[in-house]
Each structure stands twice: as C-alpha cells, then as structure tokens.
Amino acid sequence: MKNDWRQKLHLEPGSGWLNDPNGLSYFKGYYHVYFQYSPESALGKGPKCWGHWQSKDMLSWEFTGTVLYPDIPEDRNGVYSGCGLVEGDTLYLYYTGNVKEKGDYDYITAGRGANVILVTTKDGHHMSPKQVLLRNSDYPADCSCHVRDPKVWKEGSVYKMALGARKLDDTGCVLFYTSENLTSWRFEQEVSVPDFGYMWECPDVLWLNGKHYLSISPQGVKHTEYTHQNVYSSGYFVNDKEFEEWDHGFDFYAPQSFEAPDGRRLLIGWMGIGDIPYTNPTAQMGWQHCLTLPREITVGKDGRLLQKPIREFQALREKKKEFSQGAMMQTQLPFELIATTPGRFTILFGEMLKLQYTDDVFSMIFLDEKTGSGRDRRNVKLTRCDELCVIADTSSLEIYLNGGEKVMSSRFYPAVREVSLFTENLRGVLYELKGLEVRNLG
Ligand code: FRU
16 A cells, blocks of 8 residues: 555644644643644744644544644744643643844844743633733843743742743853742743754753652753764653653654653653654655654663653554564554564564664664655664563654654655564564544644
8 A cells, every 4th residue: 555654553643743842731621732833834934823632532533723823922933832831720832933034143142032922721722811911021141042842830838930942152052940829930041052053942850759750851962973863852850960861762852741641650752853864754745744652651670760651552552473583574653573683683574664673772774765754773772681672653753662662753744554574582472553533634
C-alpha cells in the first residue's frame, strides 16, 4: 500500500503547520492538547494561533478548531507558546503575545514585544477576553526582548511562573515569578548556567517524588559527537551539574508536561525542530509536523527520568508475532516492537534504515536519502542496552531504550506501508497497531 505519511498514532493538523504543544491539561473529564498552529501555511509562514484537540481517553480525539488568534495589539504577531492551569471550574491559559514593531530593529535588543497574556475558558474552546499581565518593562533589565513561553503551576497556596529568556549578554535563563491570585505576578529570581546557550525556550518544572526538575529547550548549546546533535536541544537538569537531553533523535523539541487525573506526569513534545537542515515532504502535500506520543515520566534509580509511552496505547495492539534471535518479518506500519537483547543488536528496516547497538553506542542510521529526507545518523552513548521498544508510525519512529532511559524520535518517509524487518540478537514481540480515532482532522 502506498504510504501517504498521514500519521495513525500521532496528533497532526489536517493542513497547515504545527509546532509546540501548549496548554496541556486535564479538565472537566477531557485531556486538552493545544498547539502552535499556522493553519494557512504548511511552512509556518501564516499567523501563529493555538489549535485545540480534546479527548476522554487519549485514543479518540476531536479537533475543535483554532481557538486563539492574534487579534489584539499585544499579540498581533503571534499567539506564541504557553501553558494551562486548572483552578476550580476554570482552565487558565497563559501564553506569550508576540509583537514586532515596524522599523529597522534587530528584534533581539529592540523592536520586539513579549507579553504574558491570560485567557480563561470553562469548556476548553470558548475563550474569555484576553488580559495582558506582564510586558517587557516587567522583566529584569538584563533581559533582551526575547522572554516567552510561560509555565504556571501551584505550590501550596501560591502560584509560580517560569519564563524562558535571552539575556543581553547572550546567555539563556529562566525567570521565576510568584502570584497569590493568578493575575498579579512578582519577580523572584533568574536562573542560568554559564556557557549553556544564548536562549532558553519553553521552560517547565516537573514535580516528581518530592523533587523538582527544571526542563528547558536551549538554543546555542555546543554540539558534541554524542550530545546536542541537533540545531536546538531540550532536556532537564538532573542536579546542579548535569543536564540530560529528553531525546536524541532528529525531531524533538519544546516538550511540556502535565498531570493526569491518576497522578501520572505525562510529557508531550513537538516531533520537529525549527531551522533544521533536513525536510518533511508532507509540506508539499499541505501539512507539516506532529506531536510525540504522550509519555509517562517516572524517576529512575539514579535520579534521572524515565520515559515510556502511555499504557493507554496498549489498547491499539492488534496482530501479534513473537520472534527470537535472528528473524525476518513482514509487517505493516504502524507497529510496535518490544524486545530484550543480550547486548549488541541490529534491526534493519528493509534497505531504508538501520538501528544498532554496539560498542556502547546506539545509532539510528538512514541508508537511503529519500527515507530520511536529509536525515543521516544519530548516536547516543549507553553503557548497557538490554531492552527496547520501537513505535513506528507511518512516518515516524520513537525508540525507547532500557525502559526509557534514552529515547530517540525521528520522522522518516517510507514509500509504502509494508516493511521487511530483519532483527539480529533480539527476542520479543511485534504488534501491528490500529490508529487513533480523530474526529474533524482540520
Ligand atoms: C519554540 C518556540 C517558542 C515560541 C513558539 C513560537 O519552538 O520558538 O519559544 O513561543 O515556538 O511558535
């Protein structure tokens, strides 16, 4: 069957461009997923809005449309990223209103407005009037005009807000604010790390086992052979000294977390990155980008975080095949492969792609130019690899190693839905998966 690259398991717009997940929340019986949306342009050139999906079970979704447009002076050049906080019977949505003044500006130190704006909703898609809460004059004097992506949470009886920023000396930082009433905010402190990028976008604070983890999407971090291989990266501080990347694949950025009603901390990322040297051929067909699967986050033995696909997805499993050692299998996208391994292993997707673990390095290697659409190879160091889970959708792969100790996410573009898999040194099961139900593609 010819592959039209329409994802079956991942949320993506019917047309136009998607980037960051926004406003993630569980509210009045629904999971709410908002996203950065340019409905008019698959290249992301039109006005930036918020689109909205909702679901009762994270398997069957409804697209309710574009719910926030740039329509006041303080957000006239884009309804940028932000978060959701549920309080009583109201969902509070905080976002950045982006403004670009007309004139000869560098838009870093002058000419750009970044306003924190609040809207509330009682049903997830009908919005209150917009209220501007913070403007550039409210940020510390050492900040450039790049201040954005509010994340708000509750700690005891007070509310906290984190904002990502670029300082005038070209270091990235997070600004922390406090409020007692959700609308007036007091600056508390600025957090930064020497020599770690010029801009920190999309901050988040994840509370897990009584400890908080600061997550950021930094721009300008030095690339090394095994870390920060993409143009921009994202990850969290394990402690004062160590930063761990969320994902080591080609396509992951700007993740955001929220709490499910049963207390699980779930994370969703954008399966894409800005300013990449590779491409997504769906753009010629009218749409571009998707979100990652929702991932459950837990704390591992060494204090690092583990990620695994939400258990709800097990309901999508259909045909099951068991395999051991060396196997040759025909399957159909989408599928899930779960396996254990004594050490080194290889998986070949026909002549398109090789996944391998050898000499303490896991690699994803594209074998032909078309399938990767400009993607070549990603590597991650791992001193042991004894289990893996691969979720392959019609045009993406998510690979979870050692119970989610390391993850690699990438788009890929196979010409047909049938895949010949050759595995070496793996024992496990392969499931063909049925897709999510999505009402009103948009
Ligand atoms: C991250 C980001 C955010 C910004 C949004 C605009 O991808 O650059 O910092 O709010 O995208 O779409």
